[in-house]
Amino acid sequence: MNLYTTLTLRYLKKNKKRTIVTIIGVILSTALICGIGSIYESYMDYQFRQTIEQEGYFHSAFYNVKKEDLDTITKSAGIAKTSISEDLGYSKLNKEKLNLINLKAYNQNGFEMNQVKLKEGRLPTNENEIVLSERAIPLTNKKLGDTITLNVGKRIDENGKGIEIPILKENERLVDTKEKEYKIVGIMKKPYAELSEISNGITYLESNKPFEKDTLDAYILFKNPKEAYTIATNIAKTLGLEVDKSTDNGESMIYNNDNKTHYENLYFNEYLLRLQGASLYENINKTFNKILLIVTLLVIVCTVVTVYNSFSISVSERKKQFGVLNSIGATKTQVMKLVFIEAIVISLIGIPIGLIVGTFGMDLIFKSIQTVFNSQFISDINLRVIYNPYMIVGSALIVLLAILVSAILPAINCAKTSPLESIRNSDDLKIGKVKNSKLVKLIFKTEGVLAYKNLRRNKKKFRITLFSLVTSVVIFISFSGFIDLFEKANRVNIGEINYDMRVWYSGIREKNDIVKDLNNIDGVNKISAINPYGAETYINESNINKEYKDLIERRFSKENKNGEIVYIFNNNGINFVGDKAIEELELKTGSFDKESAIKENGIILRNKSDNSSSRKQSEISLTNYKVGDTINICKRYIDKNDKEVRVPIKLKVLATTEDFLPGYRWSTYMGIDFITYNEVGEKLGYKISDGDIYIDTNKTKKTRDDVKDIAKKYGYDVSDDVEDVLEMEEAINVMKIFVYGFTVVISLISATNIINTMSTNINLRKKEFAIIKSLGVTPSGFNRMIYLESLLYGVLALLYGIPIGLLIDVYMNEVLGDAIEIGMVLPIKAVLISIVGVFVITFVSAYIPMKKINKENTIENIRQGSI
Known part of the structure; x- marks a missing residue:
């Protein structure tokens, strides 16, 4: 261990409280950026798995493909996996009523790509076996292992026109039926797209045997989702699919794209593509990227400010230390080396703890909130916390960079100042007459005037503290607005089910x-x-x-x-x-x-x-x-x-x-x-x-x-529809878990940052307060002075923080409006909470150290100096 390291460690030990406060700031910053990163990764993971379960694990599909065209699709470049299915037709499930089943055949990949989930039994392995939807079983009086005979045909209405939509019509009937016997080998969960009138049954599609129909359906998973549209449309052109230039009044919900070009029988799984950043619509990709950029910048700004505040609030004390070192012969390089070692030591302690709090802490928060909701997940998609190694490493690097900048800037500033001025530490004070405030004098008397003038003389320290408080208010309001937007948008997307x-x-x-x-x-x-x-x-x-x-x-x-x-x-x-x-x-x-x-x-x-x-x-x-x-x-x-x-x-x-x-x-x-x-x-x-x-x-x-x-x-x-309702409630509860987890993290970080800032600001001014008390200021007068400072900090933090936070929310409203129009959502509740919270937290943060200072020896505090 060299002299620089020994001196740095001795300094950190002698100034334990300041060291602990700095480390806490680093821990909070690391936990914030890592925790929010974990929330984002975990929510995207949940959305991805839920979308696959509901929409299928494929990027695009070609319907009614001629048999001879299958090779053109399956052997195209850029395709990771394909599956084939055949629509065999419809059959009655019993003789009493028109309860229909839609019968399809899948090849091996089809069961995975179309998300066939078994409740009992197994998947079919040949064309004589079948799995039935759980809704179909009660209508057949059959059970697992039984044989069922189906008369499969096509549906026509009373005018003889074919019916393709999965909704029963009055007076419809089945024609061209063929009797087919199947063994029930499995019961599957109700497919997400299955409507109440028509159930589903799936058998195995044997590719080595002749197909029953002239056309098939092909599902495609691409190696690169962002190439899905290009490759699929090229295939469509090769197959000669009919092109329809749509107008706005005939816009398709399924085949639409930015060029308004529709290829007949070509479908894109837009829900999955947009989660992979490959939406067919540029406005959705831009909206997603803009929102992500705004949130990321807010998190990084909050991280840097919290770290910078932890170091820079004691700049004047550090200047005195550096001045002493310079006066006894230390060079600028040696002082910088001391600061660098101090930053590394604090980083080695604070960053790992922050990463642990940000990762495992989020896991604990999720589980706690989930327990409160008592959420019983009925689907196969359980909520889990995702630890992305890139996110963890990135969080550590951002915080480390912020620490180095925050620690080295004061040293560089000090290097420009003579040792004598640094030791006197008076360059931050504004010398001369400071304008008085009549309102302050009326309410807080002489002590209040003293506090007001003192803040105006120490502008640099005052601005650092105020900037930290403003950042906490801005972060809380802007993130609360984002959460409100996210929750409302999610509800619009999910819809409502008010019956079961x-x-x-x-x-x-x-x-x-x-x-x-x-x-x-x-x-x-x-x-x-x-x-x-x-x-x-x-x-x-x-x-x-x-x-x-x-x-x-x-x-x-x-x-x-x-x-x-x-x-x-x-x-x-x-x-x-x-x-x-x-x-x-x-x-x-x-x-x-x-x-x-x-x-x-x-x-x-x-x-x-x-x-x-x-x-x-x-x-x-x-x-x-x-x-x-x-x-x-x-x-x-x-x-x-x-x-x-x-x-x-x-x-x-x-x-x-x-x-x-x-x-x-x-x-x-x-x-x-x-x-x-x-x-x-x-x-x-x-x-x-x-x-x-x-x-x-x-x-x-x-x-x-x-x-x-x-x-x-x-x-x-x-x-x-009980299971549909429970699944919807599950989706809403999962959303709430992420929302409240996000809120807890932001609230804790904002509140702790304010407490850290205010208490440190007061603790580092013991000598200043002792001198004021020695001049005859009474304990009650001293208390009024501190309370006035807290009030001024709170009022100014809100005056700057609320408008900035609301402007960010208005901008996020406009950005989101490009993809989902839900009207203006302003976080009024968050504004009210921030108003009450800032005053309560600043007063509490001032009261605790103030009470301690009042019990300390005034003469000892006057003699006290930075070591």
């Missing part, structure tokens, strides 16, 4: 006692019977939202009525519901009662429309209707003579809401919704029944079985 079972009857149904019987079941919390009808709506030009006039012009037809332009909205819904469903809606404006509704054809308006595409998610207001306005709709139906009848109806807006009725997960696509009582529907001539019922239960098996028994009694179909 659906009971319905296809076709017109007379009223019966099914609702009464369902209400009598133990464990049923809420029942909502809804009668949904379409409502072609005529909207005057004066009632449309001018902000979206261009969009409305492209999307909707218009006509001239009585000299005014009228737009025809044809994707609206009018929903007739019972009293309880109306009572549970939270009204935004107006009031709604049955008597007025029946008398005036009154409705509750939900004026939110979904305008999302693969490029951007957006919820907008197409109209500016308000309470008291009249809306013209048209009731359309086919009479006994097969002629269309159109009946004009005037509705009056009595109230507005943004709530969803049960069964609605997102807003209606490019349409508005009307809600009113069943009695209003009867008055207007609509058929009101209990044909579509949404149920909220306690989710126990017994309750669900009882609901199914009642449905069977009345001949209704049942959709048990």
Whole structure:
């Protein structure tokens, strides 16, 4: 150990408190950048695994590919893996009702790439074996190991036209059926895309045997996701797939891209691609990169400030030490070497501890929050903390660089000053008359004036302390705003499910006692019977939202009525519901009662429309209707003579809401919704029944079985969506775990940084305070002086920090708006918390060291100097 190291270690030991404070600052900085990095990596890992489970592990797919074209796809350059599937058709599961199963065949890779998850049994290994969806099993009265006979054919409607969509239609039937016998070797979890009306069954596709159909589906996983679009479109061109230059009013949700070029039967797994930074839409990639850059810069700034503050707040004391060393012959190089060794020693202690706190600490925080939520994950995707070695090394290097800069700058500054001036340590003080504040003198008396002038004379130290406090406020507000944005965007993306079972009857149904019987079941919390009808709506030009006039012009037809332009909205819904469903809606404006509704054809308006595409998610207001306005709709139906009848109806807006009725997960696509009582529907001539019922239960098996028994009694179909609801709740809870974990880290870092800054600032001024007390300042006067300093620091930190934090949040709102339009989200709650928190923390931080100083010997503190 050389002389420099010995001297440095002796200095650190003699100044234990200052050393500990500095090390704590380093630990906090390292933990912050490493912890937030772990949160980001862990959340992206969860999203990646969840997307694969829900959407499949492939980047693109070609549908209805001719057999002879398969080699063109599978043997193209840049492809990591492919799978082949064959759509065999549909079959009834029983003779009583039209419960259908969609039968497909996968080759070996297909089971993985399409995420077939087994609950029981095994995967099929030949064309005579099958796995059935867990929803299909109860409809077949079969079990694992049994043989099932299926008559597989194609679906057609009453006009003989083929049906491809996975939704049952009235009067549809199966034709060209072929009998096929399978052994049930496995029961799989309900596929994410499986709807309630049609179940799924999968058998094995043997490539060495002739295929049953002329076309197949091919799924592709690329080696480099960013090449997915280029390679796939080149294949599409080679295959001669039809190209469609789309216009905005016919934008495809699936095949769309920035060039608005659609290749028929080519699909991109956009959800997986965007998580890998390879979205087909440049605006999404730019938004993701900008948000990531903003958050990264904020974290780095906070890290550097915390480290710099830990070193630089004692600059004046360090200057005195360096001046003494210079006066006894130490060269500038030797002083720099001492500082460098000190920085390395502190780094070797603080950085490893910070990395441990930032990694394992986040694991502990996640587990603690998860315990609070009592989240029971029902999927195979368990939350886990990811430790990225590059993130850990990067965190250590950033903090080390910040330490070296923070430690060496004071030494360089001191090297420019003569040893005598450094020892006197008076160059930071402003000599001369300092302007007094009448308000300070009025409230805090003489001691307050002394504190105020002292801060103004020590501007450099004051600015360092204030800058650290401002940074804490900015970081807390800006990150809180980001978290609010993230949470709202995630909810828009996930949607809402406000029921867990659906009971319905296809076709017109007379009223019966099914609702009464369902209400009598133990464990049923809420029942909502809804009668949904379409409502072609005529909207005057004066009632449309001018902000979206261009969009409305492209999307909707218009006509001239009585000299005014009228737009025809044809994707609206009018929903007739019972009293309880109306009572549970939270009204935004107006009031709604049955008597007025029946008398005036009154409705509750939900004026939110979904305008999302693969490029951007957006919820907008197409109209500016308000309470008291009249809306013209048209009731359309086919009479006994097969002629269309159109009946004009005037509705009056009595109230507005943004709530969803049960069964609605997102807003209606490019349409508005009307809600009113069943009695209003009867008055207007609509058929009101209990044909579509949404149920909220306690989710126990017994309750669900009882609901199914009642449905069977009345001949209704049942959709048990409990697992969908639990999976959605899981996704929301996981989001909350990450959000609250993020909040805990930011709050702890911000609060600790303020405490560290204030307490260190006071502890390093013992000699100054002792001199003031020796001049006759009383203990109460001294306390007032310190409290005034804390108040000034707090007020100024908020005056600078709040506007800067809000400006950053406004910018993040604008950046995110390029990919998902959710309106302005400002962290008002975070602003209020920061106002209260800053004053509480600064006063507490000042009180503790102040109380200790009051007990110490004044003469000893005057004699005290930096060692």
